[in-house]
Every structure is written in C-alpha cells, then in structure tokens.
Amino acid sequence: MSRILVTGAAGFLGSHLCDQLLADGHEVIGMDNRVSGQTENLGDAFDHKNFSFHEHDVTEFIHVSGDLDAVLHLASLASPVFYREHPIKTLKVGALGTHKTLGLAKEKDATYLFTSTSEVYGDPEVNPQPEDYRGNVDPYGPRSCYDESKRYGESLVRAYRDEHDLDVRVARIFNTYGPRMRLDDGRVIPNFAKQALTGKDLTVYGDGEQTRSFCYVSDMIDGLVALLESDVQEPVNVGNSDERTINQLAELVIDVTDSVSGITHEELPPQDPQVRRPDISKARSELGWEPDVSLRDGLRQSIEYFESRV
Structure with missing residues (x-):
C-alpha cells in the first residue's frame, strides 16, 4: 500500500x-x-x-x-x-x-x-x-x-x-x-446537457465546425x-x-437526451481553439x-x- x-x-x-x-x-x-x-x-x-x-x-x-x-x-x-x-x-x-x-x-x-x-x-x-x-x-x-x-x-x-x-x-x-462535473462550470458538455434537459436551445458558438476530442x-x-x-x-x-465538431456533439446530446431542443449560434469567444485532438x-x-x-x-x-x- x-x-x-x-x-x-x-x-x-x-x-x-x-x-x-x-x-x-x-x-x-x-x-x-x-x-x-x-x-x-x-x-x-x-x-x-x-x-x-x-x-x-x-x-x-x-x-x-x-x-x-x-x-x-x-x-x-x-x-x-x-x-x-x-x-x-x-x-x-x-x-x-x-x-x-x-x-x-x-x-x-x-x-x-x-x-x-x-x-x-x-x-x-x-x-x-x-x-x-x-x-x-x-x-x-x-x-x-x-x-x-x-x-x-x-x-x-x-x-x-x-x-x-x-x-x-x-x-x-x-x-x-462525466459525472461530478459542475453544471455551472461553462464547459460544453454540461452546458449542452443542462440546456437539452430543460428544453432550451443548445448554444453553439461560431459556426460550430470547431473540433474537440472528449474523453x-x-x-x-x-x-x-x-x-x-x-x-x-x-x-x-x-x-x-475521436475528434468531433461542436455541431456533431450538440446533435448527439439532443439525441441521447431525447430532447426537443434546437440549436442556436452565438459569436465565437476570442481565441477559441479551432481544433483539438491528441x-x-x-x-x-x-x-x-x-x-x-x-x-x-x-x-x-x-x-x-x-x-x-x-
């Protein structure tokens, strides 16, 4: 030990x-x-x-x-x-x-x-x-x-x-x-999950074609x-x-939650990385x-x- x-x-x-x-x-x-x-x-x-x-x-x-x-x-x-x-x-x-x-x-x-x-x-x-x-x-x-x-x-x-x-x-x-993430921490998966579970439109920043890889x-x-x-x-x-666009992630969250939410787009924050894959x-x-x-x-x-x- x-x-x-x-x-x-x-x-x-x-x-x-x-x-x-x-x-x-x-x-x-x-x-x-x-x-x-x-x-x-x-x-x-x-x-x-x-x-x-x-x-x-x-x-x-x-x-x-x-x-x-x-x-x-x-x-x-x-x-x-x-x-x-x-x-x-x-x-x-x-x-x-x-x-x-x-x-x-x-x-x-x-x-x-x-x-x-x-x-x-x-x-x-x-x-x-x-x-x-x-x-x-x-x-x-x-x-x-x-x-x-x-x-x-x-x-x-x-x-x-x-x-x-x-x-x-x-x-x-x-x-x-995963579990134990705070819903108020501003990261994309808890943000999308909260919006989908409450029937609100998912907020995608920019055109949503920026990528992330989620573990x-x-x-x-x-x-x-x-x-x-x-x-x-x-x-x-x-x-x-496994690299996904933010648009793909939003659609998957809506599917997994069986939500009626749509997707809205807002301005991309400054210097938000366009790609991320290890x-x-x-x-x-x-x-x-x-x-x-x-x-x-x-x-x-x-x-x-x-x-x-x-």
Whole structure:
C-alpha cells in the first residue's frame, strides 16, 4: 500500500482519482480549498478507512505528517467560468501551488505527478497534437491565466527533475467529461446537457465546425494511474483521439437526451481553439493505455448524473 497525496481532491477529476486509488488499496490524503471543488464529490471516499481530508490552499506552505510515496497535483481552476473569475488564483495555483507541492515531494522523496492540459498547445497549427509540438499560445490573451499557469508548471516540474533528480510525471489532459462535473462550470458538455434537459436551445458558438476530442472520466483516470505507475518522465497526452465538431456533439446530446431542443449560434469567444485532438501514440506505446468508452456511451452515463442535478 502506498501513501498518496491528491491536491484538488474535491474536484471532478480529483475525486474520481481518489476513489480509484482507494479501490487499488492505497492510503489517500485529499487536499482542497473548495474554491471550485465540492466535498460531496468525496462522499464515497469519506466512507473509506484509508482516506483523510485536509482543507488547505496549496499556494500556502504544505505540511503532511509521515511518509508519502506520491504527490499528485490536480488542484487547478480548469473551468473557463472559474479561471476568468479568478485569474490571479489560477496563476498562483499553477505557480506557487506547483512549487509548494514539488517541495513537499522533494522533502518526502515521493514521485510527483502534474496534471497539465492540452491548452499548452494553444490554438494549434498542427492536428492532431503530438507531445513535441510547441504550441501557439498568446501569453497576454484572454485565456492566458490558465494556459500559462500550466506551461509554467511544466517548466517547474522539469527544473525539479533536472536539479533535484525528482521522479516526475506530466499528463497533458484533453477534454474530459462525466459525472461530478459542475453544471455551472461553462464547459460544453454540461452546458449542452443542462440546456437539452430543460428544453432550451443548445448554444453553439461560431459556426460550430470547431473540433474537440472528449474523453470519458473512467478512461482518463485509468490513463493517469497508468502514467503514475510507469517510469515516463516526459509529458504524455492523455485523452481520446475521436475528434468531433461542436455541431456533431450538440446533435448527439439532443439525441441521447431525447430532447426537443434546437440549436442556436452565438459569436465565437476570442481565441477559441479551432481544433483539438491528441496524438496518443506515446500513451499507447509507453503506458499500454488507450480509451475505450465511446462518446455516446459516456454521454448516456453523464446525462444520468446531470439529470439528478438539474
């Protein structure tokens, strides 16, 4: 049994990861300041004897008693609604939070996993995006607080690896969805689900021909665990390579919910990426991982959860 700290534990991905690690027999310490996380996500974890929770802001000094085998840094304001509302907090958790958690991993001689994002590629000029693509990012743009927090975080992880010989992992997460997503977080699947379930027209920005690739949460968690258990110290894309237009997604959500909703179009937000699709050949070859939940099946399971929240 390993002893593992998970920051951002009350969030969408963090809570699912805690559940999986507990199921795998590990002791898990969850940490979250609940700016966007919800402790109700940890209902199952709180019932487990090997789980404990600390309400703490990771941008402040972190103290954890005893040994740690791994530090998994998921704390982040990943939703457009929240990072636009809290741009400084977003930058601080990517910079100071990463620094504090790296320092803890160094102190405990623990493996460190950093959850980065496909947003490090910006509005890509290469599709699909391989890990060696350097991106097309505006450091002073409307999305820069989130994009640059993750780019800086990756650089800091690399520096700790090189200077302190820290055992590190970097996951570049692509669009993920599933139960425990907040309906108010501004991402496209919960937005569409809420609109479809309440009979409102689905709001598509721009012409809807921009693409995304959606990974169901159970596949994502399997990918993160596979990365943690590997010895790969370079960034790895973790996502689903099934690329869909936003128009196709809207039609599928309407179909899955059996909704009478239509589709309306509004102006595209500035610097919204036109394409997003991971090249996951590295994950396949290095981790032996690839997603297997189809978008339709994943949406069905997600809609059941969203129905209970509308």
